[in-house]
Amino acid sequence: MSDLLRAEGIEKAFGATRVLRGVSLSVGTAEVVGLFGPNGAGKTVMANVLSGLIFPDRGRILYDGKEITRLPMDARFRAGLTRTFQIPSPYPALTVMESVLVARLCGDPGRGGKGRSLREDGEEVESVLRRTGLFAQRFWPAAKLSQGCLRRLEFARAISCRPKLVLLDEVFSALSAKDEAELAGLMRSLHEDDGISFLLISHNPLLLAEMCDRAVAIEGGRVVWGGEPADLPAVLPAATGDDTGQ
Amino acid sequence: MHPFAQVILDGLFTGSTYALMAAGLALILGVVKVVNLSHGAFFSLGAYVAYVLSGKGVSNPAAAVLLACVIAFAFGVFLGKSFINPVRSHPFSVAVGSLGFAILFEQAAQMLWGPHPVSIGSGPPWGELSGVVVRRWGAVSLLASAGILGGLALFLSSRWGLPLKLISEEEEIAGSVGIDVEKIRYLTFGFASATAAAAGALLAPATSITPTMGRVPLILSLIVVIASGMENVLAIFLLAVGLGLLSNIGAYLLAPQWSYVSLLTVISLLLLLRPGGLSAADPGRDY
Amino acid sequence: MRNTTGALALGAGMLLLLPLAGLDPFLLDVLTSGFLLASYVGSWDIVGGVAGQISLGHALFFGAATYSCALLTSLAGWPFAAAGGAALLLSTGAAAVVGTMSARLKGPFIALLTLALGELAHEVMIGQTFFSPRGAYSWGGEGGVPVALPWDAPSPWAAYYGALLFLFVSAWGMRRIALSREGLVWTAISGSELTARASGVDVARHKRRAFVAAGLFAGAAGVGFAAYVGRATTTDLSLELSFQAATFAAIGGRGTVVGPVLAALILHTVFRGAGVSPAARVLLYALALLLVLRFFPAGVAGALRQRIRARKMISGGAIR
Numbered sequence: 001m002s003d004l005l006r007a008e009g010i011e012k013a014f015g016a017t018r019v020l021r022g023v024s025l026s027v028g029t030a031e032v033v034g035l036f037g038p039n040g041a042g043k044t045v046m047a048n049v050l051s052g053l054i055f056p057d058r059g060r061i062l063y064d065g066k067e068i069t070r071l072p073m074d075a076r077f078r079a080g081l082t083r084t085f086q087i088p089s090p091y092p093a094l095t096v097m098e099s100v101l102v103a104r105l106c107g108d109p110g111r112g113g114k115g116r117s118l119r120e121d122g123e124e125v126e127s128v129l130r131r132t133g134l135f136a137q138r139f140w141p142a143a144k145l146s147q148g149c150l151r152r153l154e155f156a157r158a159i160s161c162r163p164k165l166v167l168l169d170e171v172f173s174a175l176s177a178k179d180e181a182e183l184a185g186l187m188r189s190l191h192e193d194d195g196i197s198f199l200l201i202s203h204n205p206l207l208l209a210e211m212c213d214r215a216v217a218i219e220g221g222r223v224v225w226g227g228e229p230a231d232l233p234a235v236l237p238a239a240t241g242d243d244t245g246q
Numbered sequence: 247m248h249p250f251a252q253v254i255l256d257g258l259f260t261g262s263t264y265a266l267m268a269a270g271l272a273l274i275l276g277v278v279k280v281v282n283l284s285h286g287a288f289f290s291l292g293a294y295v296a297y298v299l300s301g302k303g304v305s306n307p308a309a310a311v312l313l314a315c316v317i318a319f320a321f322g323v324f325l326g327k328s329f330i331n332p333v334r335s336h337p338f339s340v341a342v343g344s345l346g347f348a349i350l351f352e353q354a355a356q357m358l359w360g361p362h363p364v365s366i367g368s369g370p371p372w373g374e375l376s377g378v379v380v381r382r383w384g385a386v387s388l389l390a391s392a393g394i395l396g397g398l399a400l401f402l403s404s405r406w407g408l409p410l411k412l413i414s415e416e417e418e419i420a421g422s423v424g425i426d427v428e429k430i431r432y433l434t435f436g437f438a439s440a441t442a443a444a445a446g447a448l449l450a451p452a453t454s455i456t457p458t459m460g461r462v463p464l465i466l467s468l469i470v471v472i473a474s475g476m477e478n479v480l481a482i483f484l485l486a487v488g489l490g491l492l493s494n495i496g497a498y499l500l501a502p503q504w505s506y507v508s509l510l511t512v513i514s515l516l517l518l519l520r521p522g523g524l525s526a527a528d529p530g531r532d533y
Numbered sequence: 534m535r536n537t538t539g540a541l542a543l544g545a546g547m548l549l550l551l552p553l554a555g556l557d558p559f560l561l562d563v564l565t566s567g568f569l570l571a572s573y574v575g576s577w578d579i580v581g582g583v584a585g586q587i588s589l590g591h592a593l594f595f596g597a598a599t600y601s602c603a604l605l606t607s608l609a610g611w612p613f614a615a616a617g618g619a620a621l622l623l624s625t626g627a628a629a630v631v632g633t634m635s636a637r638l639k640g641p642f643i644a645l646l647t648l649a650l651g652e653l654a655h656e657v658m659i660g661q662t663f664f665s666p667r668g669a670y671s672w673g674g675e676g677g678v679p680v681a682l683p684w685d686a687p688s689p690w691a692a693y694y695g696a697l698l699f700l701f702v703s704a705w706g707m708r709r710i711a712l713s714r715e716g717l718v719w720t721a722i723s724g725s726e727l728t729a730r731a732s733g734v735d736v737a738r739h740k741r742r743a744f745v746a747a748g749l750f751a752g753a754a755g756v757g758f759a760a761y762v763g764r765a766t767t768t769d770l771s772l773e774l775s776f777q778a779a780t781f782a783a784i785g786g787r788g789t790v791v792g793p794v795l796a797a798l799i800l801h802t803v804f805r806g807a808g809v810s811p812a813a814r815v816l817l818y819a820l821a822l823l824l825v826l827r828f829f830p831a832g833v834a835g836a837l838r839q840r841i842r843a844r845k846m847i848s849g850g851a852i853r
Contacts, residue, residue, distance in 0.1 A: 085728070093720050336826075346780065357816070
């Protein structure tokens with residue numbers, strides 16, 4: 001399987017704190033990889049580096065055969081590498097539909113919103129909202145959504161331009177059982193029907209075991225384990241203890 | 247003796263007073279976590295207090311500084327408590343509102359004392375060193391600023407300064423251990439405003455007093471705080487003295503207004519070179 | 534929504550008919566300058582309200598236009614139309630530069646940078662002296678530079694209707710831009726730069742565009758002002774003028790364009806019409822601003838819009 005995303009020896013320090021100390025990982029085409037680690041292991045920093053929000057001090061990132069180590073986040077989105085945030089910050093003045101429309105207008109490579117009618121974009125956005133279960137709330141101000149719906153909106157934004165790889169940062173944590181099941185189902189269908197790859201970041205090994213093809217565990221800024229996700233709860237029994245995500 | 251020596255000595259005095267004001271601005275940035283554009287207005291307030299007092303025959307700088315501090319503290323606490331604290335998380339409201347307060351003061355001063363520069367007598371010089379006059383305001387300014395700054399540094403490193411440090415570094419912890427964060431914020435705002443007013447009162451004999459006179463020291467303090475950060479009082483002091491010297495030399499060699507122009511140029515360049523600015527003043531979190 | 538449009542149309546009709554009711558020249562002048570000021574404030578709202586960039590140096594674009602009109606007509610002897618075109622180019626270019634410079638900055642630091650740049654322009658113009666090519670007298674400083682106009686004494690009626698037409702056209706144009714796709718992206722950036730970047734928005738580019746659009750409209754207002762007043766003074770570049778734009782916008786409701794335009798028009802007309810001195814006027818504006826920011830952070834039109842939104846939310850989509 002060829003690698004869609006490949007990070008090699010990523011190092012990142014904030015002041016004197018070395019958060020990442022040479023992390024390497026890869027995600028193949030149409031693969032779901034889990035990134036596991038306890039709180040403070042550097043998962044979110046890794047997601048920020050992979051998505052281009054921050055740049056690493058050392059190491060490089062390859063995506064689709066090209067080096068993207070210093071490509072900014074918006075350009076990565078347009079290239080099909082998108083992410084969700086653990087703490088969503090919605091646009092307070094826009095509705096749900098408009099929020100996703102922004103991504104459609106700016107995030108579609110090549111076309112840049114030109115030569116397409118607003119109706120075509122609108123239909124596209126509506127179909128994304130139907131899939132993510134936000135269609136009924138499409139005229140709501142994004143700021144008025146519940147936590148579960150905000151996660152759905154993050155999801156809708158991330159998949160609105162047919163990405164190749166989506167980084168999901170703790171997207172399933174602190175959700176109701178219903179929301180979690182629906183989002184997991186959506187992820188599975190996107191993976192199976194559309195061939196989208198996922199990097200699923202979580203501190204919940206049971207969830208990763210259920211959803212992923214492969215899993216990587218980091219701790220203290222280093223990769224400590226990699227292998228079958230089903231083994232994850234067994235390999236790291238200590239980690240299942242502080243399962244705060246449910 | 248070259249007249250340049252005089253310029254340098256006066257610049258030293260002026261700069262030390264600006265350091266006082268910059269320290270106040272840094273305190274607001276650290277504890278209240280806002281960029282305060284009303285700081286210059288308190289400087290002008292102090293200068294006008296000194297002007298009014300000297301018009302009534304009181305020319306003792308200590309009296310002017312004390313009265314200016316009291317008035318500015320009261321105004322600062324009021325502004326901090328009733329405006330800055332409630333709108334703290336809205337950068338627009340803070341920036342435009344604090345500028346609004348400054349403009350409110352400028353217009354009020356213009357209506358009270360007229361738009362034209364006024365000045366007060368600077369008193370007899372303290373002494374002369376081989377042709378260089380040591381002016382009374384200058385010596386008083388240097389001593390008073392160094393005294394207040396030293397006291398502030400001592401206070402911050404003492405037990406009493408701990409709540410301020412905690413708020414500036416670990417806000418959530420400060421709230422959870424029972425510190426009244428809001429109260430400390432507006433008290434800090436009042437104290438910092440008082441430092442600006444003290445600086446204004448100290449420098450009043452040396453400058454022409456106009457409603458908009460606070461803009462130059464405001465920009466200067468902003469440069470100091472952006473360039474030197476807000477922890478190190480000594481760095482603030484040295485940088486403010488350096489800038490005070492430079493602007494005095496600039497005013498001497500070119501014209502007084504060019505010192506403002508050069509400060510504006512410096513702050514623009516500084517912002518371009520350090521786009522991150524100060525992380526504490528940025529309420530939006532990225533990580 | 535229909536009510537709002539109706540009220541606006543009614544107001545516009547009244548403004549059209551007002552001079553026929555026999556206004557005295559003073560009120561005619563107050564309204565004419567009010568129209569130009571209102572369209573300048575609307576242009577601030579493009580960048581400061583819709584795109585959410587705290588600009589405190591907007592007078593720079595206005596003053597760049599008035600000064601280039603004055604200098605090009607009086608000193609270089611250009612015809613006014615050519616000078617006006619050049620003025621528009623200059624203020625748009627200045628806006629592009631300011632937009633590029635502030636693209637990497639955030640919130641309060643954009644406020645600082647724009648404030649510093651505006652003050653810089655103001656100070657430089659105060660210090661400049663220009664020598665008239667014909668006489669021995671000089672221009673510049675606080676008194677400013679005269680604009681050589683193609684007409685001698687403009688008819689107050691023509692000026693009134695010209696300025697009103699300009700306000701209609703520019704307000705309509707700005708509203709269209711605010712509601713366009715580009716305006717949607719600006720609103721998104723204003724709401725959350727982080728989410729916008731994670732949606733593929735090239736934030737720096739769109740911020741710059743917002744500045745350029747705002748600078749263009751501010752420049753147009755400046756050209757209109759130069760044509761009406763016949764002089765460019767340092768007031769055109771002053772911090773007070775920049776501050777007024779932000780103030781009226783905050784009072785009217787940032788990001789709505791119509792709100793800031795109306796707030797500027799009404800407050801200016803009331804206070805200037807009542808004969809309040811400029812210093813007292815700015816003082817009252819500052820006071821009003823502090824109260825509005827403290828108690829109605831969304832402004833008047835913003836509060837209205839929120840209520841309309843809430844209604845649309847219920848009628849437009851079913852609540853589960």
